[in-house]
Amino acid sequence: MSQQQQQNITTNNATTTTVNSKSFDEYIAKDVTSNRTHESRQMIIKEYKKIGHGAFGTVVQAYLTPDNSSWYGPFAIKKVPAQTEYKSRELDILRITDHPNIVRLEYYYTHTPPDARNTLFLYLAMECLPETLQLEIHRYTSNSLQLPLKHIKLYTYQIARGMLYLHSLGICHRDIKPSNILVDPQNGILKICDFGSAKKLEPHQPSISYICSRFYRAPELIIGCTQYTTQIDIWGLGCVMGEMLIGHAIFQGEEPLLQLREIAKLLGPPDKKFIFFSNPAYDGPLYSKPLFTGKSNSKFEKYFGHAGVDGVDLLMKVLRYEPERRLSPRRIMAHPFFDELRQELYFFPRGNSQPKHLPELFNFSHYELQVIGPELINSILPHND
Numbered sequence: 001m002s003q004q005q006q007q008n009i010t011t012n013n014a015t016t017t018t019v020n021s022k023s024f025d026e027y028i029a030k031d032v033t034s035n036r037t038h039e040s041r042q043m044i045i046k047e048y049k050k051i052g053h054g055a056f057g058t059v060v061q062a063y064l065t066p067d068n069s070s071w072y073g074p075f076a077i078k079k080v081p082a083q084t085e086y087k088s089r090e091l092d093i094l095r096i097t098d099h100p101n102i103v104r105l106e107y108y109y110t111h112t113p114p115d116a117r118n119t120l121f122l123y124l125a126m127e128c129l130p131e132t133l134q135l136e137i138h139r140y141t142s143n144s145l146q147l148p149l150k151h152i153k154l155y156t157y158q159i160a161r162g163m164l165y166l167h168s169l170g171i172c173h174r175d176i177k178p179s180n181i182l183v184d185p186q187n188g189i190l191k192i193c194d195f196g197s198a199k200k201l202e203p204h205q206p207s208i209s210y211i212c213s214r215f216y217r218a219p220e221l222i223i224g225c226t227q228y229t230t231q232i233d234i235w236g237l238g239c240v241m242g243e244m245l246i247g248h249a250i251f252q253g254e255e256p257l258l259q260l261r262e263i264a265k266l267l268g269p270p271d272k273k274f275i276f277f278s279n280p281a282y283d284g285p286l287y288s289k290p291l292f293t294g295k296s297n298s299k300f301e302k303y304f305g306h307a308g309v310d311g312v313d314l315l316m317k318v319l320r321y322e323p324e325r326r327l328s329p330r331r332i333m334a335h336p337f338f339d340e341l342r343q344e345l346y347f348f349p350r351g352n353s354q355p356k357h358l359p360e361l362f363n364f365s366h367y368e369l370q371v372i373g374p375e376l377i378n379s380i381l382p383h384n385d
C-alpha cells in the first residue's frame with residue numbers, strides 16, 4: 001500500500017489504525033448528535049466496509065471526524081429509512097439504554113444520500129463488535145466442533161443479564177436470535193443488538209403477534225397471542241442456548257404453523273388450556289397427539305445431555321409452553337449452571353492456548369442490584385470461600 005493510500009486514524013480508544021482510504025465512502029452530516037453529551041455538530045463520515053445487512057437496512061463500519069484531524073471509531077452504523085411521521089422506536093430505546101450487555105449507541109443523525117431520491121435516512125452509530133453469535137456458532141459447526149461449555153455459559157449468562165435490564169424497563173426485544181447477538185470471542189463479551197422490533201410492552205395493551213424470526217418464536221406467538229409478555233424473549237434465550245449446544249437451530253419449522261410441530265417433538269403436545277388462553281380464536285393444527293413415546297425429560301437429555309445435569313435442567317425450565325412458568329432473567333442468572341463462572345476466573349478464547357480473564361460479569365449497578373433483589377443476590381455473586 002502506498003503512502004498516499006494510507007491514512008492514520010486515531011480511534012476513541014486513542015489507538016492509531018491504518019486504513020485503506022480507497023475503500024472509503026465519505027459524506028458530511030450536518031447534525032450528528034452525541035448520545036453521551038447530547039450535543040449536535042457537523043461531522044464527516046468515512047464509511048470503511050459493509051459489515052451486515054438485514055430486512056430494514058445496511059450496517060457499515062465507519063469513522064467520524066469533526067475536523068479531519070481527530071477521528072472517532074470504528075462504529076457500526078446502521079442506516080434505516082427515517083420515519084418522519086412517528087419517531088423511531090429503535091432510536092428511542094437505544095437512547096435510554098445503558099448496560100454492559102446492550103449495544104451502545106454513540107451518535108445518531110439523519111442524512112439523504114445522493115442516490116436516495118430525496119429519501120431521508122436515520123443513521124445509528126453504535127459501538128462495533130467483531131462478530132455475531134451466529135458466525136461464532138458457525139465457525140465451530142463448520143469444523144465439526146462443539147462450542148466449549150464454558151463459552152456457552154458465558155454467553156447465556158450475559159444474554160440473561162442484558163434481558164434482566166431490558167425487561168426491568170418493560171422493553172421486550174422481540175427478535176432474539178444468534179444474528180442479533182454480538183460477541184467478541186477474544187474477551188468473551190456479549191451484547192444484544194438490533195432493537196428494530198423492540199417495544200415497551202404496556203400491561204393489557206395488545207401487540208402484534210407476527211413478530212420474531214420463525215425458529216425463535218415462542219409458542220404463544222405462533223398461536224397468535226397478542227397479550228404476550230417479555231417472557232417471549234426468554235423462549236428466544238432457550239433457543240439460542242440450545243443452538244449453541246447442538247450447533248444448529250433447535251426448532252426448524254419449514255413454515256410458520258409447522259414451527260409448533262417442531263416444538264411438540266421436544267416438549268410433547270401443548271396443553272389445550274395453554275392454547276385457549278393464548279388465543280381463544282386459534283384454529284390451526286393442535287398437535288395434541290404425542291409425537292414420541294416416553295418422557296420429554298429423556299428427549300432433553302438425549303439432545304442436550306452434554307450440557308450436564310444443570311444445563312439440561314436450565315433448558316427445561318426455560319423452554320416451557322406457559323410463559324409464566326419460564327424462569328425469569330434473574331433466576332436464570334442464579335441457576336447452578338453458571339456456578340463455574342462464579343468459581344473460576346479464566347477461560348480459553350477460541351484459538352488461544354493461554355487462559356484469559358473472564359469479562360466483568362458481576363459488576364452490577366445500584367439499579368441492577370435493586371432489580372435482582374436481596375433474596376437472589378447471594379446466589380448470583382461469586383463466593384469468596
Ligand SMILES: Nc1ncnc2c1ncn2[C@@H]1O[C@H](COP(=O)(O)OP(=O)(O)OP(=O)(O)O)[C@@H](O)[C@H]1O
Pocket residue numbers: 051052053054055056057058059076078103126127128129130131132175179180182193194195196
Ligand atoms: N454494533 C455492531 N457491531 C458489529 N456488527 C453489527 C453491529 N450491529 C449490527 N451489526 C451487523 O449487522 C447485521 C444486521 O444488523 P441488524 O440486525 O441491526 O439489522 P436489521 O436490518 O434489523 O437485520 P435483521 O433483519 O437481520 O434483523 C447484524 O447481524 C451484524 O452482523
